[in-house]
Amino acid sequence: MHIRQHTLKRSYIFEGKGLHTGRISRMAINPAPEGAGIRFCRTDKGGVIIEALADYVTSTARSTTIEKDGVAVITIEHLMSALYGLGVDNAFIEINGDEVPILDGSAKPYIDAISADGLMEQEALREYYNLDEEIHVTDAERGSEIIFYPAPETSFDVTVDYNSKVLGVQTAHWDPAIDYACEVGTCRTFVFFHEIAFLFSKNLIKGGDVDNAIVIVEHPVVQDELDRMAALFNMPRLVRNPDGYLNNVVLRYPNECARHKLLDLMGDLALVGRRVKARVVATRPGHGINTKAARILRDKILNDNK
Numbered sequence: 001m002h003i004r005q006h007t008l009k010r011s012y013i014f015e016g017k018g019l020h021t022g023r024i025s026r027m028a029i030n031p032a033p034e035g036a037g038i039r040f041c042r043t044d045k046g047g048v049i050i051e052a053l054a055d056y057v058t059s060t061a062r063s064t065t066i067e068k069d070g071v072a073v074i075t076i077e078h079l080m081s082a083l084y085g086l087g088v089d090n091a092f093i094e095i096n097g098d099e100v101p102i103l104d105g106s107a108k109p110y111i112d113a114i115s116a117d118g119l120m121e122q123e124a125l126r127e128y129y130n131l132d133e134e135i136h137v138t139d140a141e142r143g144s145e146i147i148f149y150p151a152p153e154t155s156f157d158v159t160v161d162y163n164s165k166v167l168g169v170q171t172a173h174w175d176p177a178i179d180y181a182c183e184v185g186t187c188r189t190f191v192f193f194h195e196i197a198f199l200f201s202k203n204l205i206k207g208g209d210v211d212n213a214i215v216i217v218e219h220p221v222v223q224d225e226l227d228r229m230a231a232l233f234n235m236p237r238l239v240r241n242p243d244g245y246l247n248n249v250v251l252r253y254p255n256e257c258a259r260h261k262l263l264d265l266m267g268d269l270a271l272v273g274r275r276v277k278a279r280v281v282a283t284r285p286g287h288g289i290n291t292k293a294a295r296i297l298r299d300k301i302l303n304d305n306k
């Protein structure tokens with residue numbers, strides 16, 4: 001079956017704070033011609049264009065950053081996941097700052113906007129990469145692994161295990177029979193309570209509120225500490241629910257955290273620049289190993305074309 005390339009029917013504007021920098025950016029997601037792929041343009045930096053490809057990844061510290069000519073775009077993964085999951089091949093993203101808005105911490109705002117109009121079919125056929133051998137990517141230090149098995153269609157299996165009593169061992173799965181928009185795209189990012197103080201000290205969370213993250217409270221904490229955090233985030237009363245999650249959000253799925261890791265994986269692997277026909281099995285995935293895998297696949301594709 002041949003599938004044509006798709007782009008957007010119109011432009012979509014999003015504005016909001018970045019999770020890591022706290023800076024507000026305004027972003028336009030625009031249609032693009034067939035064959036263009038996904039490209040970012042920093043309108044505040046003379047229009048520098050950065051292709052959304054693994055070649056340009058410069059940082060994976062808690063989010064994925066691409067950079068070209070000294071100009072970066074931070075936290076691209078949720079938008080990349082939405083475009084991949086919805087089947088958008090070509091888009092031109094203009095942004096007037098360095099970080100993509102975190103919005104609600106998932107891909108849902110993009111999905112809601114784009115799905116309301118549907119996509120524009122283009123003339124050219126979508127090109128796939130048919131994997132001809134197994135590829136194993138490992139990060140021994142973090143105990144992470146991603147294996148690609150040749151397969152007639154793309155699917156993803158994710159297992160997360162952080163030795164957390166709250167999370168337990170969670171799994172998530174996507175294949176083309178599963179509705180990405182509902183089952184994956186709505187799932188929000190998460191953070192462990194004990195990491196938040198550390199992240200603040202490292203200047204890694206400046207988003208200023210916790211509306212956009214699930215917070216896992218692994219160990220019982222004194223209410224004083226939660227009250228201090230509520231004040232810091234300018235939130236009403238925070239409590240630890242009996243299941244160990246903070247009451248700042250209501251879970252959309254019991255395994256929302258694993259589903260979010262799947263969302264991130266799909267977004268990071270979109271940086272291959274071509275859809276890969278493979279069964280992807282990921283254990284404890286993260287932006288570092290995800291983008292390393294994307295680069296390995298991309299190199300393989302470029303070598304095959306030589």
Ligand SMILES: [Zn+2]
Pocket residue numbers: 077078189260264
């Ligand atoms: Zn994420």
